[in-house]
Amino acid sequence: MLKVQHLGKQYDNGWALQPLDLELKRGLHGLLGPNGAGKSTLMRLLAGLLPATSGDAYLNGSSVRDFRRTSRAIGYLPQIVRVHPQLTARQWLTHAAALHGVKGKTARAETVQRILEEVNLAEEADWPSRAYSFGMIKRLCIAQALLSGSELLIVDEPTAGLDPEERLRLRSLLADAAATRIVLLSTHVLGDIQASCKNVLVLAGGRLLYHGELAGLTRFAQDRTWTWEASESEWRRMPLRGLLSARSTPDGIVCRALADKRPTPFAEPAFPTVEEGYLALISSGGRML
Numbered sequence: 001m002l003k004v005q006h007l008g009k010q011y012d013n014g015w016a017l018q019p020l021d022l023e024l025k026r027g028l029h030g031l032l033g034p035n036g037a038g039k040s041t042l043m044r045l046l047a048g049l050l051p052a053t054s055g056d057a058y059l060n061g062s063s064v065r066d067f068r069r070t071s072r073a074i075g076y077l078p079q080i081v082r083v084h085p086q087l088t089a090r091q092w093l094t095h096a097a098a099l100h101g102v103k104g105k106t107a108r109a110e111t112v113q114r115i116l117e118e119v120n121l122a123e124e125a126d127w128p129s130r131a132y133s134f135g136m137i138k139r140l141c142i143a144q145a146l147l148s149g150s151e152l153l154i155v156d157e158p159t160a161g162l163d164p165e166e167r168l169r170l171r172s173l174l175a176d177a178a179a180t181r182i183v184l185l186s187t188h189v190l191g192d193i194q195a196s197c198k199n200v201l202v203l204a205g206g207r208l209l210y211h212g213e214l215a216g217l218t219r220f221a222q223d224r225t226w227t228w229e230a231s232e233s234e235w236r237r238m239p240l241r242g243l244l245s246a247r248s249t250p251d252g253i254v255c256r257a258l259a260d261k262r263p264t265p266f267a268e269p270a271f272p273t274v275e276e277g278y279l280a281l282i283s284s285g286g287r288m289l
């Protein structure tokens with residue numbers, strides 16, 4: 001269990017993350033928010049890499065800051081990762097296993113082989129890592145984080161820049177990892193979260209706006225989502241504010257918009273998607289809470 005108590009970070013220019021409280025249990029948790037929302041700040045605080053201005057976070061009762069000095073350090077995978085280009089995945093992970101206190105050559109070799117298979121790198125384990133694709137490097141770094149045996153794994157934008165196949169592979173790897181630990185996954189891609197997370201946290205402007213089930217986000221766009229069919233000329237004159245999508249059909253253009261009031265007399269209320277709920281929450285800056 002991760003317990004966050006009044007955790008916040010302030011710089012000279014203001015709060016990057018306003019003090020927040022929350023509890024996370026085992027499983028995959030999505031962390032969503034626009035640029036500058038405070039996601040990296042929260043993740044670095046939880047990984048014990050950034051000193052807090054207020055409060056603290058406790059993993060199974062111990063402050064996250066204390067984990068840095070132990071072999072069971074909290075797993076943290078930043079957006080930009082680097083591995084030594086000459087080392088193979090096996091060499092890299094064997095070294096990491098030794099650092100994490102796996103004693104004895106045979107035990108280390110077995111642990112490394114098991115992790116290599118888990119992240120689907122067993123076949124390429126003896127290639128120098130300069131020959132790896134970007135996705136393979138990410139999987140190698142996840143393998144290293146898994147080696148720590150820590151019950152918290154924090155992953156920043158893991159799927160950015162990956163092709164669809166690698167993206168799928170990484171998602172399923174994180175879902176497996178979340179069966180036995182807390183995984184916090186930050187992303188701008190709602191699809192990544194929709195595919196794998198039941199619960200989400202939404203940050204904006206350094207504030208935690210929402211923590212709960214992903215499906216619960218739809219309520220922020222309830223009674224504010226509209227759909228209607230516009231002619232080509234109506235479409236040209238339409239203000240873009242609040243417009244969510246416009247799709248051409250043989251009869252006209254099917255529009256969808258977020259608005260407090262019916263945007264045109266022909267608009268009908270529509271059942272919002274999770275994405276529309278998220279957009280409504282973010283665009284209101286939390287005023288609707």
Ligand SMILES: Nc1ncnc2c1ncn2[C@@H]1O[C@H](COP(=O)(O)OP(=O)(O)OP(=O)(O)O)[C@@H](O)[C@H]1O
Nearest residue numbers: 011013015016033034035036037038039040041042
């Ligand atoms: N070292 C720093 N000094 C001053 N302000 C900072 C510092 N680090 C972050 N901030 C500010 O804190 C706020 C939150 O930044 P943070 O990087 O946590 O956002 P983010 O949600 O991760 O953004 P992105 O999605 O763009 O990575 C931003 O306004 C940022 O400018």
